Amino acid sequence: xxxxxxxxxxxxxxxxxxxxxxxxxxxxxxxxxxxxxxxxxxxxxxxxxxxxxxxxxxxxxxxxxxxxxxxxxxxxxxxxxxxxxxxxxxxxxxxxxxxxxxxxxxxxxxxxxxxxxxxxxxxxxxxxxxxxxxxxxxxxxxxxxxxxxxxxxxxxxxxxxxxxxxxxxxxxxxxxxxxxxxxxxxxxxxxxxxxxxxxxxxxxxxxxxxxxxxxxxxxxxxxxxxxxxxxxxxxxxxxxxxxxxxxxxxxxxxxxxxxxxxxxxxxxxxxxxxxxxxxxxxxxxxxxxxxxxxxxxxxxxxxxxxxxxxxxxxxxxxxxxxxxxxxxxxxxxxxxxxxxxxxxxxxxxxxxxxxxxxxxxxxxxxxxxxxxxxxxxxxxxxxxxxxxxxxxxxxxxxxxxxxxxxxxxxxxxxxxxxxxxxxxxxxxxxxxxxxxxxxxxxxxxxxxxxxxxxxxxxxxxxxxxxxxxxxxxxxxxxxxxxxxxxxxxxxxxxxxxxxxxxxxxxxxxxxxxxxxxxxxxxxxxxxxxxxxxxxxxxxxxxxxxxxxxxxxxxxxxxxxxxxxxxxxxxxxxxxxxxxxxxxxxxxxxxxxxxxxxxxxxxxxxxxxxxxxxxxxxxxxxxxxxxxxxxx
Numbered sequence: 001x002x003x004x005x006x007x008x009x010x011x012x013x014x015x016x017x018x019x020x021x022x023x024x025x026x027x028x029x030x031x032x033x034x035x036x037x038x039x040x041x042x043x044x045x046x047x048x049x050x051x052x053x054x055x056x057x058x059x060x061x062x063x064x065x066x067x068x069x070x071x072x073x074x075x076x077x078x079x080x081x082x083x084x085x086x087x088x089x090x091x092x093x094x095x096x097x098x099x100x101x102x103x104x105x106x107x108x109x110x111x112x113x114x115x116x117x118x119x120x121x122x123x124x125x126x127x128x129x130x131x132x133x134x135x136x137x138x139x140x141x142x143x144x145x146x147x148x149x150x151x152x153x154x155x156x157x158x159x160x161x162x163x164x165x166x167x168x169x170x171x172x173x174x175x176x177x178x179x180x181x182x183x184x185x186x187x188x189x190x191x192x193x194x195x196x197x198x199x200x201x202x203x204x205x206x207x208x209x210x211x212x213x214x215x216x217x218x219x220x221x222x223x224x225x226x227x228x229x230x231x232x233x234x235x236x237x238x239x240x241x242x243x244x245x246x247x248x249x250x251x252x253x254x255x256x257x258x259x260x261x262x263x264x265x266x267x268x269x270x271x272x273x274x275x276x277x278x279x280x281x282x283x284x285x286x287x288x289x290x291x292x293x294x295x296x297x298x299x300x301x302x303x304x305x306x307x308x309x310x311x312x313x314x315x316x317x318x319x320x321x322x323x324x325x326x327x328x329x330x331x332x333x334x335x336x337x338x339x340x341x342x343x344x345x346x347x348x349x350x351x352x353x354x355x356x357x358x359x360x361x362x363x364x365x366x367x368x369x370x371x372x373x374x375x376x377x378x379x380x381x382x383x384x385x386x387x388x389x390x391x392x393x394x395x396x397x398x399x400x401x402x403x404x405x406x407x408x409x410x411x412x413x414x415x416x417x418x419x420x421x422x423x424x425x426x427x428x429x430x431x432x433x434x435x436x437x438x439x440x441x442x443x444x445x446x447x448x449x450x451x452x453x454x455x456x457x458x459x460x461x462x463x464x465x466x467x468x469x470x471x472x473x474x475x476x477x478x479x480x481x482x483x484x485x486x487x488x489x490x491x492x493x494x495x496x497x498x499x500x501x502x503x504x505x506x507x508x509x510x511x512x513x514x515x516x517x518x519x520x521x522x523x524x525x526x527x528x529x530x531x532x533x534x535x536x537x538x539x540x541x542x543x544x545x546x547x548x549x550x551x552x553x554x555x556x557x558x559x560x561x562x563x564x565x566x567x568x569x570x571x572x573x574x575x576x577x578x579x580x581x582x583x584x585x586x587x588x589x590x591x592x593x594x595x596x597x598x599x600x601x602x603x604x605x606x607x608x609x610x611x612x613x614x615x616x617x618x619x620x621x622x623x624x625x626x627x628x629x630x631x
Contacts, residue, residue, distance in 0.1 A: 002099040002271075002591045009034060009094035012078070012086065016199070019614045020104040020595050022128075022251070023278045024121045027053025027290050027297065028234075030128050034595075035091040036078040036106070038062060039200040041210065042154050042294035045119070046179060048126045048234040052283045053290050053297040054339075056154040059179045060147060060232045061212050063130055065090075067108075067115060068142030074110050082195035082209045099595050101255035102274040103248055113137045120251035122242055124282065126179075127233035129244025134222040143228055144219045148193060148212040151178045155295065157210035160192040166215050173215055181215075182241050183230040189216035205547030262314040268587055272624045275597040276310045279617040280319065286326040287319045291339075292600055292613035300327065300336040301415060302618050304355035305563065309621025312366045313628045320363055321372050327356055328379035334386025335395075350395055350406040350413035350435055353383045357442035358506065364449060373449045380446050384459060387439070397439075398431070398487075401469035402462060404439040405431050405487065414499075416532065416556035420549050426556045430488030433474055434499040437509045440466050444508035467510050474503065474511075481519035482511075496523050496534035498564045505570035514575040520568060521577070527585025529562035529619075531604045542605030544612070551611075558604035559611070562586060566622030569629065579630065586623050598623055 008014045015035035023029045027049030033039055038061065046060040064077040075088035095109035106117045114136040121128045134141055149166075152158040167174040172182035193212045202208035220228045229244035258277050259270035279289045283298075289310060291302035303323065311320035330337055336352040337345045357380060364373060373380075387404060390396035393413055395406040406413050407429025414435060416426040443463035450457040474482040482500040485493040500516045503509050523534040533540050533556070541554035565586065572579050586598060593599050594614030601612035 001267075002595050004034060004097045006095050009097055010092055012037065012089070012091055015091055015094070015097075016078075018591075018593060018595055020099060021278060021293055021597065021615050022102065022104065022119060022121045023293070024049075024126050024128075025123045025277075025281055026051075026126060027281045027283075028056065028121075028126045029278075029293055030119055030121055031294055032062075034097045034106075035094070036062075036076070037080060037086075037091070037199075038196070039080075039198055040294065041157060041198050041201050041206075041208075043198070045130065046126065046128050046232045046234065047154055047294070048179070049281075049297075052285075052288065053281060055297070056294075057151060057178070058154050059149070059151055059175065059234060060128070060181060061150055062148040063230060064146040064148060064214075065115070065117070065132065066144040066146070067110060067113065068144065069110065069113055069137075070139070074108075074113075076108050076115070079193075080197045080199060082197045101252040102596070103251050103255070104595075107135070113141055115141075115143070118248050120244075120248040122233075122247055123250070123254060125233065125242075127231060127242055127247070129242065129247030130230045130232075131244045131248055132228040132230075134224050134226050137222070137224050141222050142219070143222055144217045145183065145228065145230060146217045147173075147181050147215050147230075147232075149175045149181075149215050150210070150212055151176045157207055160194055160211040163190060164213050166190065166213075172218070175213075175215065177235065179232055179234040180237060180241060181230065181232040183218040184228060185219045187217050187219060189214060203545065204551070258314075261316075268590070269624075269627065271590060271596050272620060272627070273314055275615070275620045276314050276624060278597070278615065279306070279310060279620070280316070286322045288323065288326070289617055291617050293594075293615040294613070296613060297339065299339045301338060301349050301352040301355060303327075304336075304352055304359045305415075306618040306621035307355075307359040308362045309566070309623070309625035310617060312362055313621075313624045317363075317367050317369075321367075321369065324356075324360060324363060324372060324376060328376045331379045331382055333391045334383045335391055347392060348411060348413060349417075350393070350404075350432075351415060351438055353387075354435070354438035354442045357383060357445050358438060360449070361441070361445035361507075370449070370453050374453050377450065377453065377455055380449075381457075384443065384446055384462075388462070394429075397462075397466075401473065402466040403431050403436050403469050403473065403486075404466075406435060407488075416499075418552040418555040420552050425553055428485050428488070428493075430485045430493075431473075432485050432499060433482050434502040436466065436470055436474070437502040437506050440470060441506045441508045463508065467508075470503070471510065474500075475513075479515060481516040495537060495539075496520075497532060498524050498530040498561070498567070501530075501564065501567040501571045504574055505567040512574055514577060517568070517571045517575050517577050521572075525568065526560050526602070526604075526606075526608050528589050528599075528602050528608050528610075529560045529586075530564040530568055531558050531560050532556040533558045533604075535604065540604065542603060544601055544603050554604075555601070560602040560604055560608055561600075562589075562598050562602070562619040563616070563622045566626050569626040573629070583623065583626060583630070 076090035262273035412424035447460035593610040598619035599610040600616035
């Protein structure tokens with residue numbers, strides 16, 4: 001259990017910087033802060049995903065509780081306004097917050113009255129349940145709940161115009177035919193809350209202001225032990241909405257099962273099994289994963305990088321097989337589509353297909369399932385043949401040395417893919433070190449697996465040739481690790497970056513050299529991951545904040561990435577370097593920002609404040625995998 005008392009809950013800055021998340025298994029979610037303050041445009045109780053989570057819409061934004069004790073009113077919501085006021089400031093009454101088996105729980109202490117709230121989502125349906133329970137009171141207590149509503153793209157805002165269409169239904173209302181909210185004693189109303197302010201959007205250089213519709217109120221009279229249950233669900237509606245209390249009970253039961261099925265042996269392992277499950281989604285095409293909450297959808301690079309931690313290390317082998325088969329069916333000119341988040345299907349990554357081959361190798365190591373290899377053999381052959389002969393964006397094996405080169409002006413095809421005004425920040429044209437480590441790994445894995453299923457091939461020879469060239473070309477003559485890119489437009493790039501770790505970490509890359517590990521340990525390692533660039537580099541940026549352009553400039557120029565702890569751990573073990581205490585900082589991080597999960601990034605400069613998505617798939621996945629390999 002992750003829990004906080006009054007010293008955190010009553011401090012608005014501390015309580016609003018810690019976020020909770022519950023998900024529906026479809027890419028939708030409910031999300032907010034310990035304080036109850038909506039600090040992001042993405043925060044809400046019902047955020048509904050389109051299939052594959054390529055887009056989401058925010059529906060029910062909040063339920064504002066007001067407790068009536070005799071003549072006294074306690075407004076327990078916490079709202080911030082464009083003029084700077086925080087009103088109401090209900091967090092001052094908040095005595096306790098916990099995340100217990102994935103269910104967030106609040107307790108407000110009003111003297112002789114203690115009120116509790118729990119939130120959970122259905123799994124496999126866009127529905128959320130909110131349960132209020134009166135734990136203590138010396139007299140009957142009244143509770144009013146005001147639903148704040150909208151229906152808009154999760155990336156935007158909506159402002160007051162004409163009144164939205166709110167239709168009365170049994171036990172509640174329907175908002176613009178998009179979702180229903182039901183509970184006790186519904187009393188219709190209607191008013192715009194104008195100028196609702198989201199401080200995190202302001203900090204990110206985005207519009208922080210929107211308007212929300214207060215649709216009316218639910219009301220109840222309670223004695224100790226009584227509950228008020230509110231359910232909200234998106235269309236299409238199927239009879240009566242599920243009871244909120246049942247959703248909370250089912251969520252805790254599911255969380256316990258996830259820990260057991262994952263073989264978790266301690267509290268951290270059980271929490272990470274829940275965190276992994278939050279990213280895994282069902283789509284019409286089969287299982288997949290969301291790259292990060294609250295703003296990412298499916299990304300093939302992230303999915304394949306996360307594959308071992310999200311699926312194999314949690315013993316979800318059937319889903320792992322379906323993920324591979326689905327990905328294999330989408331191969332085009334030897335490439336996997338990167339994402340559809342931008343509105344179109346984009347084939348613009350130099351490494352997703354190579355991570356896919358590595359994922360197949362990991363899957364077979366875990367399961368021994370060669371039937372799946374046989375089913376994927378055509379896709380595997382297609383990937384390697386197109387990479388050898390040439391595919392999009394100049395991706396081709398150099399006939400002179402067998403190494404993979406890539407790049408086109410204006411594109412950033414590696415995982416360091418940030419662009420500002422259409423120009424790559426870290427273009428890395430040429431032969432990047434991790435791309436070639438993955439290329440050799442893909443060649444060797446395919447050769448071994450094809451041999452095992454009796455399919456003739458010559459990929460083993462290609463792997464040996466590329467590996468020999470790799471050993472000759474990538475070591476720096478000063479002994480300080482490996483070049484980040486060789487044969488680029490500007491020559492060889494000696495920048496100290498974490499990409500070189502994959503040359504030591506991957507099973508088939510013959511560089512069991514401690515020097516890259518020690519260089520990264522000295523220059524890049526932090527308690528929550530590795531910097532993307534050494535601090536003594538002129539281009540280093542130690543802060544990852546400000547406007548979108550400022551953040552994108554820093555994204556891979558020093559910003560810390562927790563997912564890199566996986567390759568660093570693998571590489572350290574391979575060369576016999578110590579790993580004691582390596583994961584301690586990430587264990588503590590579980591209660592620091594995205595509660596029970598791991599952030600996308602953190603600032604390169606101490607104290608390494610978390611940034612980016614609070615809940616990131618490959619950060620969680622590689623943490624899980626690193627912990628499991630330490631057993």
